[in-house]
Amino acid sequence: MSDRPGNLFQLDGRKAVVVGGGSGLGRASALGLAEFGARVVIADLDTGGAAETAEAIRQLGHEASWRELDVRDGAGIGELAEAESDAEVLVVTPGINVRKRLVDTVDDEFDRVVDVNLKGTYRLLREFGARMGERGRGSIITFASFRAEVVEPGQGIYAATKAGVVQLSRALAAELGPKGVRVNAVAPGPFETPLTEQIKSDEAWYGAYARKTALQRWAKADEIAGTVVYLASDASSYVTGSLQLVEGGWTAIDGRFDPGV
Template sequence: MKHAALFDLTGQVALVTGASRGLGAAMALGLARAGAEVVLNGRDADALGTVAEALRAEGLACRVCAFDVTEGAAVTAAVGGLGRIDILVHNAGNQHRAPIEETTEEGWHSVLDTHLTALWRLSRLVVPGMKERRHGKIIAIGSLASELGRATITPYASAKGGMKMFIRALAVELGPFNIQANAIGPGWFNTAMNAALLENPDWLAMIARRCPAGRYAEPEEIIGTAVFLASPASNFVSGQMLFVDGGVTASMT
């Protein structure tokens, strides 16, 4: 296979959840530029429409499919109407920061439902078609919290740690069908979800000290990893958590 073909997604259909902004929008753009038709998912149809306009302005193929990944019936109906899905990128996420004694059941379930249960729900819907075609890519967006603990984020850390093991189990189960399941572990990125932290001078000083790269990342810096895991270049890569963190998980400091 020629080098360019290794990363060519022409003819593939990719469903990207949480695609209205941040990492999701960046990955959707990258997958579309690699040739995929991208299905943009999120709860805000207007925000998704803005992303779609930007992609179409470049002549890229995309569709908008707004639904809440935590609502089972809505997910089943929406995904069932999409037709073939070759690539699933589950990026939708939320956060509930609180000490453990102040963590509410609603907050706990909201985070686990959005990150982990939704990944299970989406996977079980797209896998039958992937098995039939004997081809598919499932990509979960994990976190540094998949590997490293931090105070006040027990629901998030639990969900992201669960995602890591879900992907490993799925890789074993689906390997015989030529379906690869992997995860990306982003480090500290300049996104709306992290906006409050990135306005905190103490937090920025911690990043400069803790991250070997000495900075936070911009959303487009996740694109190459997403395209790699969605492409033929990763056909023998499965069950992995690939960190895009500027070296944080490699550092003891």
């Protein structure tokens, strides 16, 4: 940890691997880390999006590269972790959702969401965690969701996987803490990203989400960057095993009725 407060958030000289950095919150995270000095590697199944994010970072005068990665491919994840074994920051953002009531779902839908959201995260934690532990330093940031804490009809499988991500993160924090590696989960609330297009297209659904937050609005993708930079940097040097809510106050308030008192 730096002994100069002015440097606490700086990431100069550190390599950050952002999985899912080709779009949405992953892209915003990658841009934020680069702005604070990190050398960013974008890993994504969407190679076009990954290349665009890397180019956007380079246009800002920072260093970035990209690689193709499918989080369902265990061998590919192992190859990435070995190739980027000097990474000091890992950000894991990929997620998919099937918005259907549980009694209407089928095994294939369950397996698909679990394989990406939970098992994909597990594979990345295992491979990068082992290498960071050997080197004695690192910060891993997983993306859960406020749905790990609160649910609504039609979000059961997604919520279960995101709760699992939180517990995997806490377990790895406990296991790697003595080796100098921190692991934290981020829980975004209603952010405008490709994953929430279905909600945004429904005016009643979209408006209800905005009204439930204390701030009475949805978040823009770049509003996640500050939390990611904080968790990646020495500013959070004593923070591990935590769930960082970024949900506009959703879970802090009731939100159903505003009494006239």
